Amino acid sequence: MATLDLKHLLKIFGSEVRAVDGIDLNIRHGELISLLGPSGCGKTTTLRLVAGFIDPDGGAIEVEGEVISSPGAIVPPERRNMSMIFQSYAVWPHKTVYQNVAYGLKFRDVTIQESDQKVRKMLDIVQMGHLGERYPGELSGGQQQRVALARALVVEPSILLLDEPLSNLDANLREEMRFEIRRLHDEFHITSIYVTHDQSEAMVTSDRICLMNHGKIEQVGTAMEIYDNPETRFVAEFVGVTNSIEGSSPSPGLFDTGGDLKFKVGSNGAAGAEGKHFVSIRPHRIGIHPEGAPIDGAEGQNILVGEVTRGYFLGNSADYLVKVPGLEEPLRVEGDPSRFFPAGTKVRLAIEPDSVIPVRASEG
Numbered sequence: 387m388a389t390l391d392l393k394h395l396l397k398i399f400g401s402e403v404r405a406v407d408g409i410d411l412n413i414r415h416g417e418l419i420s421l422l423g424p425s426g427c428g429k430t431t432t433l434r435l436v437a438g439f440i441d442p443d444g445g446a447i448e449v450e451g452e453v454i455s456s457p458g459a460i461v462p463p464e465r466r467n468m469s470m471i472f473q474s475y476a477v478w479p480h481k482t483v484y485q486n487v488a489y490g491l492k493f494r495d496v497t498i499q500e501s502d503q504k505v506r507k508m509l510d511i512v513q514m515g516h517l518g519e520r521y522p523g524e525l526s527g528g529q530q531q532r533v534a535l536a537r538a539l540v541v542e543p544s545i546l547l548l549d550e551p552l553s554n555l556d557a558n559l560r561e562e563m564r565f566e567i568r569r570l571h572d573e574f575h576i577t578s579i580y581v582t583h584d585q586s587e588a589m590v591t592s593d594r595i596c597l598m599n600h601g602k603i604e605q606v607g608t609a610m611e612i613y614d615n616p617e618t619r620f621v622a623e624f625v626g627v628t629n630s631i632e633g634s635s636p637s638p639g640l641f642d643t644g645g646d647l648k649f650k651v652g653s654n655g656a657a658g659a660e661g662k663h664f665v666s667i668r669p670h671r672i673g674i675h676p677e678g679a680p681i682d683g684a685e686g687q688n689i690l691v692g693e694v695t696r697g698y699f700l701g702n703s704a705d706y707l708v709k710v711p712g713l714e715e716p717l718r719v720e721g722d723p724s725r726f727f728p729a730g731t732k733v734r735l736a737i738e739p740d741s742v743i744p745v746r747a748s749e750g
């Protein structure tokens with residue numbers, strides 16, 4: 387286990403691609419943090435900088451407070467005590483499962499007996515103990531990734547780096563392996579960085595998520611913090627589904643869309659509303675009611691009138707677009723499917739002030 391600090395880390399490709407644009411990130415002892423973001427946001431470049439496959443143009447990477455990478459001071463990858471797992475599994479096709487896992491220990495100071503014990507134990511942990519004599523070509527993708535996990539863990543690295551490790555697997559297996567990776571993390575507590583563009587994968591596997599966009603960090607937090615309290619419009623829109631509404635905050639607790647519509651904002655959002663030019667409202671936080679029907683606690687809520695322009699019954703929920711006078715875009719609303727409103731229904735929407743979250747525009 388180790389702490390890992392990225393300090394003003396910078397990587398520029400060519401003369402202008404700021405792939406990693408001066409980021410700061412602290413990864414704690416035994417923490418699994420994921421780098422999440424759209425294609426090209428700098429996740430893989432950050433991971434490769436940490437692994438030592440490429441060198442930074444500015445800033446530093448520190449392990450336990452010791453610089454391992456900064457311009458002019460580079461510890462080579464093989465001396466960083468890190469293991470990396472790739473999307474392509476990268477297991478050796480001409481070695482058996484057992485030999486693949488044992489390979490990393492060849493260069494360590496362990497006896498043959500110790501190596502054998504460690505390899506067998508690790509194969510059991512990843513549930514591959516019965517397949518030690520097979521070759522990778524005789525394994526499924528999920529099994530090959532388990533071999534890669536065992537090979538990475540058997541050398542007891544202080545840091546584990548995972549680069550989209552599940553993207554080559556089919557959907558069902560991907561879901562199963564997420565839990566497997568989290569289980570292994572709970573067993574070994576190795577400080578880990580997990581690169582993915584899949585938000586559910588990040589939410590299941592990680593202690594904290596680091597959202598990246600255009601080489602910068604937009605927000606770092608637990609899945610719940612990021613989902614419930616996004617700081618920027620980008621975060622709100624990237625993680626889950628949301629309604630983003632533009633406007634300004636003329637006074638605490640109020641958000642003005644510029645037309646007739648003003649939203650009451652809860653104490654949560656109001657605290658930081660200054661300088662925020664959007665609010666984010668999640669579709670499932672909007673109550674949908676038939677026109678004229680009473681709404682419990684209506685006085686404290688934001689009540690909007692509107693008309694359903696599209697309604698889809700999805701079994702466990704109902705998905706609507708509701709046109710609201712004064713708003714340019716229709717609102718996306720997720721309702722209770724036991725009461726379905728077809729297109730053309732006049733409705734009232736009820737939104738608690740605490741569900742109206744002011745967010746900043748993103749820098750990118």
Ligand code: ATP
Nearest residue numbers: 399400403405424425426427428429430431432583
């Ligand atoms: P993906 O999810 O598609 O893998 P990513 O978030 O991992 O994307 P990076 O691979 O880190 O993104 O790339 C960040 C930026 O740096 C992109 O604009 C990419 O085109 C650029 N880039 C990456 N590697 C190089 C390279 N070797 N030479 C030039 N530009 C590069």
